[in-house]
Amino acid sequence: MGGIPSADRVLSGLDPEQCAAVTAPAGPVCILAGAGTGKTRAITHRIAYRALTGEISGRHVLAVTFTARAAAEMRARLAVLGASGVQARTFHSAALRLMRYFAPRLLDGRAMPELLxxxxxxxxxxxxxxxxxxxxxxxxxxxxxxxxxxxxxxxxxxxxxxxxxxxxxxxxxxxxxxxxxxxxxxxxxxxxxxDFEDLLRAAVWGIEEHPDVAEQVRTQYRHFVVDEYQDVNPLQQRLLDAWLGGREDLTVVGDASQTIYSFTGATSGYLIDFPRQRRNAVVVRLVRDYRSTPQVVGLANAVIRQARGAEARLRLELVGQRPPGPEPDLRIFPDEPAEAAGVAARCRQLIASGTPAREIAVLFRTNAQSEAYEEALAEAEVPYVVQGAERFFERAEVRQAVLALRAATRSTPSGRRWWRRSSRRSRPPAGSATSPRPVAPRASGGRRSPHLSRSRRSTWARRPSCRSARRPRSSGCHRSPTSWRSSSDGPHSSTRPRSKV
The missing domain is CATH 1.10.10 (Arc Repressor Mutant, subunit A)
Structure with missing residues (x-):
């Protein structure tokens, strides 16, 4: 009796579309959610509502998203709602947890390789x-x-x-x-x-090729929620299919217009085909945008209207809920360096007109893009800090690449001469974007965010033989691996590039 009032409180404050998503019956549910429409709120409230009404047990739920930060936020929200025991993880974190747990059974005492x-x-x-x-x-x-x-x-x-x-x-x-x-x-x-692709492959192999492991995994996890479903790639879908084992209690959330990881194999096709592949699927659309002004929402709608083909079928027309604001200033540049220079020039103009530097934000899609903006801001003498990551030349992968290049060039006399000359020429001036010291002065109000390094260790197993990029064959893998070997010897599986575990 005590759970029902709590479940009723879970529904308070939700708009009608969010309520429809939260209370949708068990089975396949597809929530099409535009940017800023409260999709995380909807899926966490759905999990909590089902748990508090006794429909499901929280410990049997696996909620999957794409970044560790999003998974942590989901866990925090579920805790506030009173939904205990729910596992909220990234694909890679879930695969790593699975492989660590089953390693004694799957590896036969073999040492576990380090995760790259x-x-x-x-x-x-x-x-x-x-x-x-x-x-x-x-x-x-x-x-x-x-x-x-x-x-x-x-x-x-x-x-x-x-x-x-x-x-x-x-x-x-x-x-x-x-x-x-x-x-x-x-x-x-x-x-x-x-690497991370091998990790997901090992998890797929462990479930598909070992019935005892599959039974234990599927007994533990019976209800699945996948956030950002438009960015799922073929192996992540293969792993999801292995987890499901033919069951239908799956809620997916996404927007075909927001696919940003296609360069790593992600495809919105799984989201687009979801209603067709699962005939009894409930489809809910979240279109009320609470994040942006109507002017920004209107610009987004204008871009989304240009979608053609399959994506157009799931196109969302968002409705801004915030008070009106200024019209966006849209500019087009020929390439990324020109864009970075234009952004730096605009930042300098704003600072010269009295805007504090700490009130200006430059957003870009991937960490690798920061180099161009750091260099442009430094050349424009604009103070800056990089939030949420190390500066480009301080990152481990960049340092490793520089060391490898240094070793390669020093292997010959001409290379040694070239490296000495180029090192002297390319040494960055103090306070530049590539200097080891933060560029932003204290007066800018910024604080340089520390990079949170995470040591990752993985188990490894023979990878599954995965040829199908869409769905596994009903009979399992087309051939069984015969030895412990790397993925160069067999079909590859997939993963997501950044913020993995």
Missing amino acids: ESKARLVTLAASRAGVRADRTAARDLASEIEWAKSSLVEPAEYPVAAAKSTREPPYEPAKVAEVFAAYEHVKRANGVI
Whole structure:
């Protein structure tokens, strides 16, 4: 009796669309949620409502999202709502937890390889073995291509054809990228490490190839919620299918217009096909935007209206709920350096007109893009701090790439001479974007955020033989792996690039 009033309180303050999402019956539910429409609120309240009414037990729920920060926020909200025992994790964190728990059973006493934090160093070494001269940018692009291929279940030998079908624009000839890809897998195996793609592959293999593991996992987790479903890639979907084991208690939340990880193999196709693949699915649309002014929402709607094809079927027309604000100033630049310079110039104008630097924010999509903006802001003499991450040249993967390049250039007399000259020329001036000291002065009001490094250790198992990029074959994998070996020997599985565990 005590749970029902609490469940009623969970519904208070929700708009009609959010209430519909929260109270949807058990089974497949697809929540189409635009930006700022309260999707996290809707899914956490749905979990809490079902738990507090006794429909489900919180300890049998697995809520999956894409970043550790989002998972932590989800756990905090569920705790406030009184939904205890719910597991809220990223795909990688859930896979790591699974493999650590079942390692004694799956690894037969074998040592667990270390989990590779960044591909940069090994990709640089692999490129050298494949006869490819790769600078920092090229190594990053090669790592992205390898990640895309593994996310799309593509073998090194299959890469040229797959890249052509997907209209990829690799940094080198596709055949040469395939050579680097194959060399990377060999270097990885020789160093006794695995990457995040291998981790997800091992989790899939553990469930699909071991009935006892599958039974235990599916007994523990019976109800699933997946946030940002438009950014799921083929292996993440394969892992989700393994968790489900044919069951239908699945709630997905997403917006086909917000797919941002297609460069790593993510596809909105799973979200778009969800109602068709599950005929009894309940579809709820959240369109009230509580985050932005009507002017910003109107600009977003204008961009979204240009969608064509399958994405247009799930297009959302958002309705701004905040008071009116200024019209957005939209500018177009020919390339990223020009854009960064334009942003820096605008920041300098605002500061000159009296706007405090601490009230200006520059947003970009991925950490790798910060380099261009840091350099542009430094050249414009604009004080800045980088929030939530280390500055570009202080990141571990960048330092590793620089060390690898330094080792390669010092291996020959000409390389040693070149490195000494270039090191003297490229030494950054004090206070520049690449200086080890923070650029922003205390007067700017900013505080440089520390980078929270996370040590990650993983277990490893024989990977599943995953050929299908859409769904597993009903009979399981098409062939069984015969030894403990790296993913270069078999089909690849997929993962997400950033903020993994």
